[in-house]
Amino acid sequence: xxxxxxxxxxxxxxxxxxxxxxxxxxxxxxxxxxxxxxxxxxxxxxxxxxxxxxxxxxxxxxxxxxxxxxxxxxxxxxxxxxxxxxxxxxxxxxxxxxxxxxxxxxxxxxxxxxxxxxxxxxxxxxxxxxxxxxxxxxxxxxxxxxxxxxxxxxxxxxxxxxxxxxxxxxxxxxxxxxxxxxxxxxxxxxxxxxxxxxxxxxxxxxxxxxxxxxxxxxxxxxxxxxxxxxxxxxxxxxxxxxxxxxxxxxxxxxxxxxxxxxxxxxxxxxxxxxxxxxxxxxxxxxxxxxxxxxxxxxxxxxxxxxxxxxxxxxxxxxxxxxxxxxxxxxxxxxxxxxxxxxxxxxxxxxxxxxxxxxxxxxxxxxxxxxxxxxxxxxxxxxxxxxxxxxxxxxxxxxxxxxxxxxxxxxxxxxxxxxxxxxxxxxxxxxxxxxxxxxxxxxxxxxxxxxxx
Ligand code: SAJ
Numbered sequence: 001x002x003x004x005x006x007x008x009x010x011x012x013x014x015x016x017x018x019x020x021x022x023x024x025x026x027x028x029x030x031x032x033x034x035x036x037x038x039x040x041x042x043x044x045x046x047x048x049x050x051x052x053x054x055x056x057x058x059x060x061x062x063x064x065x066x067x068x069x070x071x072x073x074x075x076x077x078x079x080x081x082x083x084x085x086x087x088x089x090x091x092x093x094x095x096x097x098x099x100x101x102x103x104x105x106x107x108x109x110x111x112x113x114x115x116x117x118x119x120x121x122x123x124x125x126x127x128x129x130x131x132x133x134x135x136x137x138x139x140x141x142x143x144x145x146x147x148x149x150x151x152x153x154x155x156x157x158x159x160x161x162x163x164x165x166x167x168x169x170x171x172x173x174x175x176x177x178x179x180x181x182x183x184x185x186x187x188x189x190x191x192x193x194x195x196x197x198x199x200x201x202x203x204x205x206x207x208x209x210x211x212x213x214x215x216x217x218x219x220x221x222x223x224x225x226x227x228x229x230x231x232x233x234x235x236x237x238x239x240x241x242x243x244x245x246x247x248x249x250x251x252x253x254x255x256x257x258x259x260x261x262x263x264x265x266x267x268x269x270x271x272x273x274x275x276x277x278x279x280x281x282x283x284x285x286x287x288x289x290x291x292x293x294x295x296x297x298x299x300x301x302x303x304x305x306x307x308x309x310x311x312x313x314x315x316x317x318x319x320x321x322x323x324x325x326x327x328x329x330x331x332x333x334x335x336x337x338x339x340x341x342x343x344x345x346x347x348x349x350x351x352x353x354x355x356x357x358x359x360x361x362x363x364x365x366x367x368x369x370x371x372x373x374x375x376x377x378x379x380x381x382x383x384x385x386x387x388x389x390x391x392x393x394x395x396x397x398x399x400x401x402x403x404x405x406x407x408x409x410x411x412x413x414x415x416x417x418x419x420x421x422x423x424x425x426x427x428x429x430x431x432x433x434x435x436x437x438x439x440x441x442x443x444x445x446x447x448x449x450x451x452x
Contacts (some may be wrong), residue, residue, distance in 0.1 A: 010092070010093060010131075010197045010198065010200055010201035011200065011201070011204070012037055012038040012039045012204065013038075015040070016039060016040075016092040016093060016201075017039070017040045017041075017042065017090055017091045017092050017093075018031075018034045018039045018040065018041050018042070018091060018092070018093050018094075018095065019041075019042045019044060019087045019088060019090070019091035019093070019094040019095070020034070020041065020042070020043050020044065020094075020095045020097060021044045021045075021084055021087075021094060021095070021096045021097065021098060021116050021119075021120065022044075022045060022096065022097040022098040022099070022112075022116070022136075023043050023044070023045040023050050023051075023054065023060070023061075023097075024045075024061055024097065024099065025061050025062075025063055025171055025173055026097040026135060026136075026169040026171045026180070027043070027045070027095070027097035027098075027135075028043070028054075028059075028060070028061055028066060028070075029063075029066055029069075029171070029179065029180040029181075030095060030097060030135070030169075030180050030205065031043040032066065032069050032070065032071065033180050033181050033205045033206075034204065034205055035071055035075075035077055035078050036069075037204035037205060038077065039077065039204070040077045040079070041077055041078060041079065042079045042080075042081060042087040042090060042091060043078075043079065043080050043081075044080075044081050044082065044083070044084055044087050045082060046082055046084075047060075047082065048082050050082075051080050051081065051082045054070060054073065054080055055073040055080060056073070057070055057072050057073065058070070062173075062344060062345045062346055062372075063173055063174070063344070065176055065179070084116065084119035084120060084123065085119055085122070085123040088119065088120045088123040088124045088125075088130070089123055089124055089125040089128075090125075091124075091128070091130060092128055092129075092130060092131070093130070093131045093132075093133065093198075093201065094120055094124075094130060094131070094132045094133070095133050095135055095167075096113065096116050096117070096120070096132065096133065096134045096135060096136065097135045097136060097169060098112035098113060098115075098116050098136055099112050099136065099276070100112065100113065100136040100137050100138055100280075100284075101276065101280065102280050102283050102284075106283050107283070107287060108138070108139060108142075108283060108284045108287050110138070110142060110146055112136070113134065113136060113138070113142065113146050113147075114146050114150075117132075117146060117147045117150045118150055120132055121147070121150040121151055121153070121154045121156060121162070122150075122154050124156075124162065126156065126161040126162070127161075129161055129162065129163070130162055130163075131162075131163045131164075131165060131194055131197075131198065132147070132162065132163070132164050132165070133164075133165045133166065133167050133187075133198065134147075134164070134165075134166050134167075135166075135167055135168060135169040136169070137168060137169070137223055137224060137227070137277065137280075137281055137284070138166075138220055138224070138284060139220065139221075139224055139284035139285055139287060139288035140217040140220040140221040140224070140288055141217055141220070141288065141291075142220065143164060143165075143166045143216050143220060144164075144190075144216060144217075147164050148164075151164070158190065158191075159190070159191055163189065163190075163191050163194045164189075164190070164216070165187060165188060165189035165190075165194060165195060165198055165216065166187070166188040166189070166216045166219045166220050167185055167186070167187045167188075167198065167202060167219065168185075168186065168219060168220070168222065168223030169223075170183045170184070170185065170223070170226075171183070173275075173341065173344045173346060174341060174342070174343040174344040180205060180206065181205060181206055181207065182206060182207055182208055183206055183208055184206070184208040184209040184210070185202050185205075185206060185208070185209075185210045185211075186210075186211055186212075186213045186218075186219045186222055186223075187199055187202065187210070187211070187212050187213065187219060188212075188213055188214060188215055188216040188217065188218050188219030188220065189212065189215075189216060190215060190216060192212070195212040195214075196212050198212070199211060199212050223281075224281050224282075224284050224285050225285065227277050227278050227281035227282070228281060228282045228285050228299055230278055231273065231278050231279065231281070231282050231299075231302050231303065231306060232298065232299065232302040233265060233267045234267050234269075234270075234273055234278070234302075234306060235273075235301070235302035235303075235305040235306050236267070236302075237251065237255060237267045237268060237269045237446075238269045238270070238273075238305050238306055238309050239305050240254065240255070240269065240446070241269035241445050241446030242312060242446075244446065245446060245447060245448045245449070248448045248450070249448070250446065250447045250448060251269055251445075251446030251447070252268075252269075252428050252444075252446060252447070255267075255268070268427070268428055269428060269445050269446045270309065270351070270426055270427050270428070270445060271309055271310060271313045271351050271352075271355060271398070271400055271426030271427065271445060272306065272307075272309040272310045272313075272350075272351020272352075272354070272355070273306040273307075273309070273349075273351065274339075274340025274341065274348065274349040274350040274351050274352075275340040275341055275346070275348060275349055276346075276348045276349065279303070279306065279307070279349045280349065282299050282300075282302065282303050283303070285299055286299055286300055286303070307354075309351060309445075310351045310352075310353075310354035310355040310358060311354060311355075311358050313355060313398070313424070313426060313445060314355055314358035314359050314362070315358075316424075316443075316445075316449075317333070317359075317396055317398060317424050317443075318331075318359070318362055318364065320396070320422060320424070320443055320449065321333075321364075321395050321396055321420070321422065324395075324420055324422060324441070325420075326395045326396075326419075326420055328363070329363050331363075331364040331365065331395050331396075332364070332365045332366075332367065332393055332394045332395050332396075332419070333359055333364055333365070333366050333367070333394065333395065333396045333397075333398060334366075334367045334368070334369065334385065334391055334394040334396070334397045334398070335352055335355070335356065335366060335367065335368040335369070335370075335382075335398050335400045336369060336370075336397055336398065336399045336400060336401070336406040336409070337352070337369075337370050337399065337400040337401025337402070337403050337406045338350060338352045338368050338370035338373045338377075338378065338400065338401065339352075339370055339372050339373055339401050339403070340352075340401070341401070342401055342402040342403050342404070343372070343403060343404065344372060345370075345372030345373050345374075347373060347377050350400075350401075351400065352368065352400045352401070353379060355398070355400065356368070356379070356381070356382050357379075357381075360381045360382075365383065366381070366382050366383065367382070367383040367384075367385045367391065367394065368382050368383070368384060368385060369384075369385040369386075369388055369391065369406075370401060370403070370406075371403065371405045372403060372405075388409060388410075388414075389410075389413065391414060391417060392417040392418075393417070393418075393419050394417075394418050394419060394420075395418070395419050395420040395422060396420065396422040396423070396424060397414065397418070397422070397423045397424070398423075398424045398426050399423070399424070399425050399426050399427055399429070399430060400426050400427070401427070402427040402429040407429060407430065411435060411438060411440070412438055415438055415439055415440060420441075421439055421440050421441055422440070422441045422443065423435055423440045423441070423442055423443070424443045424444065424445075425442070425443070425444035425445065425447075426444075426445055427445075428444055428445060428446065428447075430442075430444070432444060432447075
């Protein structure tokens with residue numbers, strides 16, 4: 001069994017103590033998973049609200065799959081703190097699962113990684129030869145670029161009294177199939193022996209494949225291009241959703257026909273691409289490509305296509321309402337769903353936001369109903385609809401998020417309350433023929449307007 005310099009074999013029975021810095025969507029299930037594998041765990045989050053919730057046995061993140069898995073506070077091996085400096089010297093391995101968002105000018109925001117690193121490297125116990133693993137999504141080079149100066153500043157020496165590694169999180173909110181315990185992992189490390197020790201370590205967490213892939217940059221690049229590829233694939237179907245209707249062809253008919261080919265990868269056009277992964281990670285790659293002076297034209301173009309979808313849809317639905325005789329300045333639109341993805345309550349980068357802003361900018365009143373989103377999370381100008389039965393007088397309903405609850409509303413009841421019975425399927429998941437038979441005028445992204 002590979003071990004680190006002080007013989008800790010990264011296994012529970014070696015007494016290895018595991019710290020997790022950042023207890024969000026990724027860090028919390030990771031901490032719970034390693035605790036369930038009988039490691040001594042220190043969970044750390046700078047938010048006292050998060051720590052207090054966990055000490056009360058409550059789930060502070062929106063993924064309700066975790067609700068029943070949080071160990072009662074006081075359980076052996078389950079420790080919590082909001083101080084990195086307190087837990088770092090106690091740990092043999094520290095996993096960093098902090099946010100890596102983008103700034104308002106679409107640049108990578110590495111401040112959380114820097115802050116966590118500074119607190120860790122300034123307080124670890126040099127005698128423990130701690131291994132620090134970054135899990136947050138970054139572009140190739142960040143782990144070394146951001147953390148190596150800190151290692152020097154605090155008189156540490158990589159490979160002598162500290163090691164760093166990268167193991168990208170592959171966490172998928174709302175996905176009960178690919179949880180942290182059932183997802184393949186890759187590990188990059190500048191020290192092969194430690195990298196292989198971490199393979200054994202992460203095998204305590206997940207039952208899927210875990211492999212050492214070489215230097216840190218390999219693992220960093222693997223993760224970010226996984227999401228870049230997804231963004232580009234979605235951009236292709238979104239671009240086709242604008243081209244094909246102009247030829248009087250429904251994009252979904254074409255994609256379904258193409259998907260009969262053995263290696264065609266099926267994606268679905270929509271009102272836009274949200275979340276904290278797919279619309280964010282490509283900007284990391286774009287930044288890194290610019291740093292090394294190589295153009296990332298395709299990645300940049302795909303982002304532009306996906307970012308343009310909300311305003312494209314806003315223009316289409318506005319024309320539909322004017323053509324239906326809805327008086328300008330009086331139009332009312334109801335958004336079904338606000339979250340970026342079905343079955344999760346997460347508004348980060350949701351296309352609903354630019355869609356609503358564009359409609360409001362056209363003097364259209366916008367209401368929103370999403371059972372997974374707290375009304376306080378809506379931006380200024382959007383009217384929360386809490387009780388769906390009171391949704392009345394609207395000229396259009398736009399399906400923005402394919403929550404099961406949105407698909408299963410009382411469509412007949414809503415139809416009776418509409419001023420103009422128009423529905424626009426922004427996710428291509430509704431049965432438009434059934435709705436049309438009820439009396440709805442039906443439209444959808446990527447479908448010719450004369451589809452009625
Ligand atoms: N979307 C489309 N069309 C598609 C697929 C997605 O418009 O065909 C939109 C969604 O509506 C959403 C956005 O793209 O607004 C992102 O959707 P997603 O299904 O990619 O979900 P995410 O953002 O939660 O992505 C995560 C990622 N997981 C990790 O980074 C660990 C991603 O790598 C996964 O592939 C993805 O989940 C998944 O497979 O569901």
